[in-house]
Amino acid sequence: MKRQRINDPRTNKLRKNKLVEKIVPGADGLIRDEGKVIFVPGVLPGEEIDFKILEEKKKFSRGICTHIHKSSADRIAAECPLYGSCGGCNFQHLKYEKQLEAKTMFLRDMFKKMAGIELAENLEFTPSKPFAYRQRIQIHSDGQHVGFKARRKDSIISVKNCPILLPSLNQYLKSSDPSAFIGRKTLFATDNTVFEDSDKREIAIEIEGRQLFFRADLFFQSNALILKDLLDSALQNLQGDNVLDLYCGVGLFSVFLRDNFSKITAIEINPEAESFYRKNMEGYDYDYFAMSLEEWLKKGFYKRTAPVDAIVLDPPRTGLSDSVRTFLSDHPVDNLIYVSCDPATQARDTKSLLQSGYKIETVRGFDFYPQTNHMESLVRFIR
Numbered sequence: 001m002k003r004q005r006i007n008d009p010r011t012n013k014l015r016k017n018k019l020v021e022k023i024v025p026g027a028d029g030l031i032r033d034e035g036k037v038i039f040v041p042g043v044l045p046g047e048e049i050d051f052k053i054l055e056e057k058k059k060f061s062r063g064i065c066t067h068i069h070k071s072s073a074d075r076i077a078a079e080c081p082l083y084g085s086c087g088g089c090n091f092q093h094l095k096y097e098k099q100l101e102a103k104t105m106f107l108r109d110m111f112k113k114m115a116g117i118e119l120a121e122n123l124e125f126t127p128s129k130p131f132a133y134r135q136r137i138q139i140h141s142d143g144q145h146v147g148f149k150a151r152r153k154d155s156i157i158s159v160k161n162c163p164i165l166l167p168s169l170n171q172y173l174k175s176s177d178p179s180a181f182i183g184r185k186t187l188f189a190t191d192n193t194v195f196e197d198s199d200k201r202e203i204a205i206e207i208e209g210r211q212l213f214f215r216a217d218l219f220f221q222s223n224a225l226i227l228k229d230l231l232d233s234a235l236q237n238l239q240g241d242n243v244l245d246l247y248c249g250v251g252l253f254s255v256f257l258r259d260n261f262s263k264i265t266a267i268e269i270n271p272e273a274e275s276f277y278r279k280n281m282e283g284y285d286y287d288y289f290a291m292s293l294e295e296w297l298k299k300g301f302y303k304r305t306a307p308v309d310a311i312v313l314d315p316p317r318t319g320l321s322d323s324v325r326t327f328l329s330d331h332p333v334d335n336l337i338y339v340s341c342d343p344a345t346q347a348r349d350t351k352s353l354l355q356s357g358y359k360i361e362t363v364r365g366f367d368f369y370p371q372t373n374h375m376e377s378l379v380r381f382i383r
Helices: 096-115 167-174 224-235 271-280 293-298 322-330 343-355
Strands: 014-019 029-033 036-040 048-056 060-070 124-126 136-141 146-149 156-158 183-189 194-196 203-207 210-214 240-246 261-268 286-290 310-313 335-340 359-366 376-382
Touching (some): 014 029, 014 060, 036 048, 096 359, 124 224, 167 183, 203 224, 210 271, 271 286, 293 322, 343 359
Parallel strands (some): 036 060, 124 359, 240 261, 240 310, 310 335
Antiparallel strands (some): 014 048, 048 060, 136 146, 183 194, 203 210, 335 376
């Protein structure tokens, strides 16, 4: 169906005094008007607004708020002057404690919708420092501007200071030359140094007394401030002889799993991560497979692995493939720890695991990305 835009007279009608029902996982407000659902960014539950339609689709529409008649008591002024035009944050207009409540609701709603289960009333959601927390970012340049992508546009917003970034990253942005590169660049910052993905320099950071090595072009969490909470929750009372660390990256979980397991089997698809995993695990007993988990299964390497006591998995946003879900169902373990950056795919996979006989012990959210709708969530399964 052809999309209709705001300059189409059929969709350009101003809708007045409409009530925002709730916030949905994408952080937009949900409004019902003339029998249709409309998603409007930057609005809060209970607010009465005027809006215009930006885009019509078959089952829903997207709009833009033109006026707020009645504001929510939870609304605050955004810290960033670029808020609303920059494509990064989408929750700066909401009090931080209410952001946590909203994300807890998103987690509950997703598991009810995708897995058909009600999460416990005491669902815990770990907060973070609301600002100056982020140490890994992607910036863009078109030769004239250096910064972030604009909201729902392909243009680039010039950014010299972002309130969610570490001070060292803001200093980097202030001194950036737009003509120095064209395209996208990944940065990782410590308190005093900014590393670029192109320079291939080794980064060393300390977490819970352990030093981990990696590079800016390899995946690592963007918020180290609450990594301890995630690790403590994931690895609590986890012990045995053999453990699988799936989607292991440079070995964040393995470095701590090695204290309570005799042998670790690790699988990671990115070949660039292997040397860092081996360096981080030097002196410990492990088997490392530089391949996709699907290839590891297809080649039957799992048949050569000793009986496994626990599995830790931290897949990409897409979640688990059919073959991985089948493997986990056919080879149950006493403890399975599933960390995810997308509760929708995690909830989808949870349904499959529950059907195969696993039970949920705990679910917990972690606010790795304050001022945005994004989160990390952890599910502990037992048999």
